[in-house]
Amino acid sequence: MAEIICIIGNKGGTGKTTLSHMLCQGLGLLGNRSVCVLTDTYREPLSPEGRRYLTADARSAEALQKVAEKLAGLHAWKGVIDGGGNRTEVDQKLYDLADLVLLPFRDSHEDMRTVIRDLELFPNAYALPSQWPTNTWQRDAADKALEFMLSEYKHRILTPVAALSSTKLLLQKQIPSELPTPLGNACRRIAHQVVALLNQIMAAREAAALEAEQQALAEQQAAVEEIRPLEPEQQSAEPAPEADANDNAYGTDSPAQEDDMPMADNAMDDVSLDDAPPAPAESLLDPMQQEQAATLSADEAATLAMARMAEQPSSPSYEHEDYKPHPAGHNPYGTLPNP
Ligand SMILES: Nc1ncnc2c1ncn2[C@@H]1O[C@H](COP(=O)(O)OP(=O)(O)OP(=O)(O)O)[C@@H](O)[C@H]1O
Numbered sequence: 001m002a003e004i005i006c007i008i009g010n011k012g013g014t015g016k017t018t019l020s021h022m023l024c025q026g027l028g029l030l031g032n033r034s035v036c037v038l039t040d041t042y043r044e045p046l047s048p049e050g051r052r053y054l055t056a057d058a059r060s061a062e063a064l065q066k067v068a069e070k071l072a073g074l075h076a077w078k079g080v081i082d083g084g085g086n087r088t089e090v091d092q093k094l095y096d097l098a099d100l101v102l103l104p105f106r107d108s109h110e111d112m113r114t115v116i117r118d119l120e121l122f123p124n125a126y127a128l129p130s131q132w133p134t135n136t137w138q139r140d141a142a143d144k145a146l147e148f149m150l151s152e153y154k155h156r157i158l159t160p161v162a163a164l165s166s167t168k169l170l171l172q173k174q175i176p177s178e179l180p181t182p183l184g185n186a187c188r189r190i191a192h193q194v195v196a197l198l199n200q201i202m203a204a205r206e207a208a209a210l211e212a213e214q215q216a217l218a219e220q221q222a223a224v225e226e227i228r229p230l231e232p233e234q235q236s237a238e239p240a241p242e243a244d245a246n247d248n249a250y251g252t253d254s255p256a257q258e259d260d261m262p263m264a265d266n267a268m269d270d271v272s273l274d275d276a277p278p279a280p281a282e283s284l285l286d287p288m289q290q291e292q293a294a295t296l297s298a299d300e301a302a303t304l305a306m307a308r309m310a311e312q313p314s315s316p317s318y319e320h321e322d323y324k325p326h327p328a329g330h331n332p333y334g335t336l337p338n339p
């Protein structure tokens, strides 16, 4: 997949088109394959002949889409997209598809104010001072203005591209067969700077993707651990927690010890009385009733058993017809001999 560099910005005449061609020429001189993509409907496509790069015409939305798709399928290429001035909507689209966004601006307060707005609008973009004065005094003044107005963004400002009259040769429809050396050098410098920045961006992106992948994996792993039930052999193989000095010496679940040990005071702590079956009451029921009771709740079964108890004859009553009191003075057990 080709890396996409977009050169955009709200202000016209800042050097977007010139920088796009300089960057592509520089990339070619450094041995990189690139294509300079024209999106500005007010400009004519330039012939690729004699250049170290290809040119593409993407002045319509459909054409831009096709070029973007083509670039996506190209490996080790770089696509440099030249935006047009005053096209915030197009700039936003280009910003979204770019790996690196450059915002050229010149040595003027108006350009600087505009680039500040664009830096705010495009938080991953870099500002690139363009047509920077070469005269010492002018350059000092330009640097001071830059420091004064853009100090807050200084980590997002690239090394200035100096003003160079021969740059206009690159904007000719057909470039001369030989280009001046200073132009070649200027193009190389821009390309060097951009390649280094791109490498940094790509490395940071890869590291972030890797971190996100690891994080997602760890989260998945944690979710699986949470829902996986323990295997039976795992459960039995689990070592009993080691008793420390304060532990109840009999608080063990080991069956071998359980039989030998007296029951600990807290042995019934875990037993819920609600779970205890109503056995004594149920035993008063006949088998059919017991079967019925099995389908009843504990309370219902108890009520049934109580009713049944009420029907049962209790211990023999004195009023019972079979009861014959012993005659007075009769001792049925005999009398113990006197010692
Ligand atoms: N580094 C440079 N040195 C000297 N002149 C330059 C440099 N860069 C750009 N220029 C000149 O500045 C003018 C505007 O440049 P350019 O057309 O590249 O700007 P632009 O941002 O593409 O403009 P537009 O917004 O109209 O598309 C041109 O005349 C160009 O030759």
Ligand SMILES: [Mg+2]
Binding pocket: 016, 017, 018, 040, 043, 082, 083, 084, 085
């Ligand atoms: Mg232009």
